[in-house]
Structures are given as C-alpha cells and as structure tokens.
Amino acid sequence: MVWKDKKIKGWRRFFHSFRYAIKGLIHALQSEQNIRIHLAIAFGVIICAYLLSIPFVQKLILFLTIGMVIALELMNTAVERIVNLVTEDYHPLAKQAKDVAAAAVLIASIMAVIIGVLIFYKPLIAYFVEVVTK
C-alpha cells in the first residue's frame, strides 16, 4: 500500500513534517515510561540550575545533555517499533538491535549523570553550607 502524498510540496511539506514529528513525540510520551521519567528529571535539573544560578555555559551543557538523552530515547523507541514490525518471533538480531539501541541510551544517561554531578556538586554544597550556617 502506497500512502505517501507526493502532492504536498514546499512550506506545506515542511509544516507537515513538523506535525508528524510532534505526533511522534506525543506517541513516545504516551507509550514510553522511560521518556516521561527522563523529562521529569530534566525539568527538575533545569529548575535547580536556575535556582542555584548555574553559569550560562554550564546551563548550555545541561540543555545539550538533556537533548541528547531524550533524542536517543526517541531513537530507541523507533528501533523498538521497527524491530517489532519486522518480527514478533524471537530472533537474535532483533535482540541485538534492541539491546544496542538501549545501550546507546544507557551510555548517554551515564554521561548525563556524570555531567550533572560535576556541574551541581559545588553549588549544592555551597547552598547547604549557607543553609546550615544561617
């Protein structure tokens, strides 16, 4: 079955692609608990960054890291869907594809935790020292 509408061109095509991407994001948010957890953590991290007056460049690094983790989560979801589309039976290649995609998210998440600790530990210690010595 050919479903692609080749008549849509130019800016309309661009806005359609944008709409499909938003639909993909909504679908991933509705179906994948891990993405919701990562978004909640990201939200908390951004609030803490503003409350603790983290410097601008470090905030940029946090935004980049959050974007990387969430984008990889979305790619992981896409890989899972493609594998499920190709086969519902057990296949070692299906397992490898899903596990390698999951490993990409794991690596990015570990890096995000390391970056978070390196950026937040000093301001957090300073904040608690200030609270305790008040």
Ligand SMILES: Nc1ncnc2c1ncn2[C@@H]1O[C@H](COP(=O)(O)OP(=O)(O)OP(=O)(O)O)[C@@H](O)[C@H]1O
């Ligand atoms: N068709 C398959 N053949 C072999 N192994 C699979 C297959 N589908 C999933 N697996 C493996 O089974 C384990 C659990 O996969 P499962 O399908 O429960 O979760 P997932 O697809 O990774 O994520 P989700 O639960 O969000 O769909 C993983 O190690 C995955 O690689």
